[in-house]
Amino acid sequence: MHAGTVRRRHDTTAVNPRATHLSLALRHVAEASGQISRADIAARTGLNRSTASSLIDELITGGLVKETGATPRARAGRPATALALRDDGPAGLGVDVNVDYTAVCVVDLTGAVRYKHVVAVDQRGHTMTEILDRINTLSRAAHAAARADELTLCGSAIAVPGIVDRDRATVTLAPNLGWRDLAVTEVLPADVHGLLDNEANFAALSEPGLLHARASYLYVSGQIGVGAGIVLDGRLYRGTHGWSGEIGHLTVDRDGPPCPCGRRGCLERYAGQEAILRAAGVPSDPGTALGVRPTVALIADRARANDPATLAALTRAGQVLGATLAGCLNLLDLGHVVLGGIYRDLAPWIAPEVEREVATQFLGAPWARPTVEVATYGPEAPAIGAARSVIHDVIGDPLRWLNH
Amino acid sequence: MHAGTVRRRHDTTAVNPRATHLSLALRHVAEASGQISRADIAARTGLNRSTASSLIDELITGGLVKETGATPRARAGRPATALALRDDGPAGLGVDVNVDYTAVCVVDLTGAVRYKHVVAVDQRGHTMTEILDRINTLSRAAHAAARADELTLCGSAIAVPGIVDRDRATVTLAPNLGWRDLAVTEVLPADVHGLLDNEANFAALSEPGLLHARASYLYVSGQIGVGAGIVLDGRLYRGTHGWSGEIGHLTVDRDGPPCPCGRRGCLERYAGQEAILRAAGVPSDPGTALGVRPTVALIADRARANDPATLAALTRAGQVLGATLAGCLNLLDLGHVVLGGIYRDLAPWIAPEVEREVATQFLGAPWARPTVEVATYGPEAPAIGAARSVIHDVIGDPLRWLNH
Incomplete structure (x- = not known):
């Protein structure tokens, strides 16, 4: 799968049971990573044991899930093998073009922040070319850091201080950047332009506990x-x-x-x-x-x-x-x-x-x-939330990653 | 299925593909009643034709869907049989205990209002027993009207002017009725107490077009x-x-x-x-x-x-x-x-x-x-929305009706 080619709309009408079940199983692993077994997945999803187990096999083969040893709980009989998310598989790139700083970060499948960089700069004194050049430079550094960490960036997301049209990947209005009806796909390279949203929306997604x-x-x-x-x-x-x-x-x-x-x-x-x-x-x-x-x-x-x-x-x-x-x-x-x-x-x-x-x-x-x-998180919150939204998309539709 | 035994919480975790697919097929019929064929259902749901057709057969046998003749659209080849919701199957009873009136109504599966009765009365001058007696009298008349119309009341819902605890079927506080921590299951007969909600919430569900x-x-x-x-x-x-x-x-x-x-x-x-x-x-x-x-x-x-x-x-x-x-x-x-x-x-x-x-x-x-x-709708809006919410539950989980 090419980085940046993130699907922007979920079709809620079509039913693909395999995609739905893979996502359901992966979500359960994500919510109890390291504390959940194949039998737990079957019990919690209502799927039968062999179906659940074959879904997990597919997620393991695809590099999203790993076995980590025995589940920690006490129970009669043979201990079950625990399942956890892999931290060396897909990762998301988050970019935040704020009024007075630019930030990038990389988040892995477990939600952990693996790389971040915030540059304080008041964009209001700069041209669009200068702003875009800075995004490209920071993004290249994030890509290099991800590669060095053996992560695969599978998508990116950009936070902006303004109103966006997500479906058209267009910034409708970001007054403090001087952007109006700017299609990010036309001004940024493919490995940067992905999901687009307002910075407060992405910042909300940075809260790990909630x-x-x-x-x-x-x-x-x-x-x-x-x-x-x-x-x-x-x-x-x-x-x-x-x-x-x-x-x-x-x-x-x-x-x-x-x-x-x-x-x-x-x-x-x-x-x-x-x-x-x-x-x-x-x-x-x-x-x-x-x-x-x-x-x-x-x-x-x-x-x-x-x-x-x-x-x-x-x-x-x-x-x-x-x-x-x-x-x-x-x-x-x-x-x-x-x-x-x-x-x-x-x-x-x-x-x-x-x-x-x-x-x-x-x-x-x-x-x-x-x-x-x-x-x-402080000023890096929108970039972290942006990167997390890429990961949410992988968990919401693991087939897109497995087929890449 | 006993009237009033409406499930109050949907378990979003468990997967029952048959229940999910039946509901999906029924929802498509509901949204295009009389204008949709088996082939359309297959196309719109992503299910294969034979699965879609057998789901529809089950909904027809269960008295929820009927065949109505040919679909009206022009197309090459043999015209397809159109599917529609039945208007002589399950129905919902809605009750609204407002500050200055009491209302009841019956809504069928198509969403049509089949019976309604609004009694203007300022509840603030009455005891709880008087208020409950009035609900019972109005509800019995609605049940009789539904039977005369060959409808089967499969659940009820009550709108109140206050704060409710839906899971416990309890009115937490309805100051103008003098109700506080009132469990409706304890004061109303089983054929009346069902879903419980604030009147503005239920009124919102009365809008047919939106x-x-x-x-x-x-x-x-x-x-x-x-x-x-x-x-x-x-x-x-x-x-x-x-x-x-x-x-x-x-x-x-x-x-x-x-x-x-x-x-x-x-x-x-x-x-x-x-x-x-x-x-x-x-x-x-x-x-x-x-x-x-x-x-x-x-x-x-x-x-x-x-x-x-x-x-x-x-x-x-x-x-x-x-x-x-x-x-x-x-x-x-x-x-x-x-x-x-x-x-x-x-x-x-x-x-x-x-x-x-x-x-x-x-x-x-x-x-x-x-x-x-x-x-x-005017003052009858909360009662109509309440009755509709019973119908929404049937469409959301047709198995509960089919197994009754």
């Missing part, structure tokens, strides 16, 4: 804008056109300050990076090309030094963010909120406010209070 | 409270605990009037029935037990007579509702909004405001403007 548990959660990613990825039952919910999660433009106050989107009082005007900087009295562009991390680190330094304006700005941002998230939970009834992007770095001040708002304003809180968690 | 098209939409139901049902790809999205759609408590203004939920400035305070009545200067209880319909009819009469206070109240309610719905669309990216409950009766004044707000405030509007539609 995804593994097939949890439903809202991942909110604070950047210059504020975006969210909605994960339902372990799968990204993209909406009708792929535009879901525009939490940054939910209205906090109809009479509030104007927003570039044309509305007034949007969440971004209160809890976005620039709004927090302004409220804290920190210049939004400290005159360098340091990008988001040092700026946010500066805010965190001031908060740790108990600077009153900074603490007040973070408290206010956390309250407004928390109230908006509580509204989202009232609409969607999700059990978890994950704070990513700048909210991860500012979590000591933001998270308690969000927790308080959610606890008091989510209607179901008396019966089940949602948890507020801090994201596992 | 559901048939497996569309994704937000159905907003204006009552004394304001609830919403979220339908994704033709299926109700219930959230982690079944509490999704609490749109009535999204914040319009953090400094707005207090809400009984403990927050301030909730949507219900601006666009709920009592809020509209108050703003229009209409007494919320005209001193009779007429219930919601006559009160809303009174508002509509005043609006038609161009009463300035009423027109201003409706414009304001429509604007606030529209802005909130635009926010929901920005989060969920849905293509359609359906206005149900009192918004259906007040649509001439509410809908244009909602359309305007959605068109200007939904971020994706320049590329795809969501449609704002008026609900097909």
Whole structure:
């Protein structure tokens, strides 16, 4: 299979029992890697033992699954052989073209991050050619690292800060990159252009613990804008056109300050990076090309030094963010909120406010209070989630890998 | 199969290919009833012709599908026999225990409403025994009507204005009925207690056109409270605990009037029935037990007579509702909004405001403007949707009916 030739749409109508059963067996191995036997697969899928065993044989021959010795549990009789995902088979390449940094990473079939590289650079000062050249350079280095690690990159995915048309592999609008109706297949080599999505969506897929548990959660990613990825039952919910999660433009106050989107009082005007900087009295562009991390680190330094304006700005941002998230939970009834992007770095001040708002304003809180968690990964989250989405596709349709 | 013994949870792990294939074939018949042949089923499902044909034979023998003559399309060769859903087989019973009325209805396998009865009565003045007696009386009449029509009621579903625990078939909290932790299986006879859900959720399932098209939409139901049902790809999205759609408590203004939920400035305070009545200067209880319909009819009469206070109240309610719905669309990216409950009766004044707000405030509007539609059914919508949910279960797992 050629890298980058990732299928963009699943046909839910056609039935291919072999593909379905291979995927089902592989998913069970993935969810209990190293802790599951052929007999367990048969029991959990409802397939008969010989069918389950022959599916596993096919996955082993194809380099996706390996036998790892005896299953650890105590049971009468001969111990069963445990099955695990291979970490030297297919891998996914993730690329994130953010406003103020570019990141690439490689994730193997087990979901482990095998390579990552983040370059801080404010794209707003660069031409499209310069941006594309940087992606190519970083991608070539990731390919070389994967080869050196004996991994086979079987697809790639690109995160962008904007609205995308996944089916046409086109960036509809990424204002801060100056991209509009850009078909990535026409500007990037085949080993880079693959799945395409908004960075908050891909970032949501970077959470290892929650995804593994097939949890439903809202991942909110604070950047210059504020975006969210909605994960339902372990799968990204993209909406009708792929535009879901525009939490940054939910209205906090109809009479509030104007927003570039044309509305007034949007969440971004209160809890976005620039709004927090302004409220804290920190210049939004400290005159360098340091990008988001040092700026946010500066805010965190001031908060740790108990600077009153900074603490007040973070408290206010956390309250407004928390109230908006509580509204989202009232609409969607999700059990978890994950704070990513700048909210991860500012979590000591933001998270308690969000927790308080959610606890008091989510209607179901008396019966089940949602948890507020801090994201596992920082700026590399969208690239990791992008690479993971390639792996999800392999697990969702192992035949594509087995036939390659 | 005993009426009321409806399975409450689908096990998504176990694979039963026969059950899956029967459901797939039946769903294709349902989506193109009278317009589809055995060969079409094979082509659309990817099953081979003899498998598809034997599945159809089983559905015919089981009384779910019938042959209706030749398919209408022009094609070379012998015309194929068309397949259609039977309208004299299984049917669902829907019951809606609303604050100011009780409704029952019977829906057959084709989705057609075969019987309905709505009794206007303000439950708030009655004991639980009186409410339950009324449900039983109405349900017995519906059973008799179904029998007279040679339909077999194969399950029932109850809509309530509150929070439910579907798995435990328990009404967690329905404040206006005075119900708390009420197990419907303990207070209602077996031929009534079945699936349980919030009335806005079931109302969303009453929309025939959109559901048939497996569309994704937000159905907003204006009552004394304001609830919403979220339908994704033709299926109700219930959230982690079944509490999704609490749109009535999204914040319009953090400094707005207090809400009984403990927050301030909730949507219900601006666009709920009592809020509209108050703003229009209409007494919320005209001193009779007429219930919601006559009160809303009174508002509509005043609006038609161009009463300035009423027109201003409706414009304001429509604007606030529209802005909130635009926010929901920005989060969920849905293509359609359906206005149900009192918004259906007040649509001439509410809908244009909602359309305007959605068109200007939904971020994706320049590329795809969501449609704002008026609900097909009025107060009977939750009961019809409840009955439809029983039918959905038959189509989702025909083996349960075939084995009964």
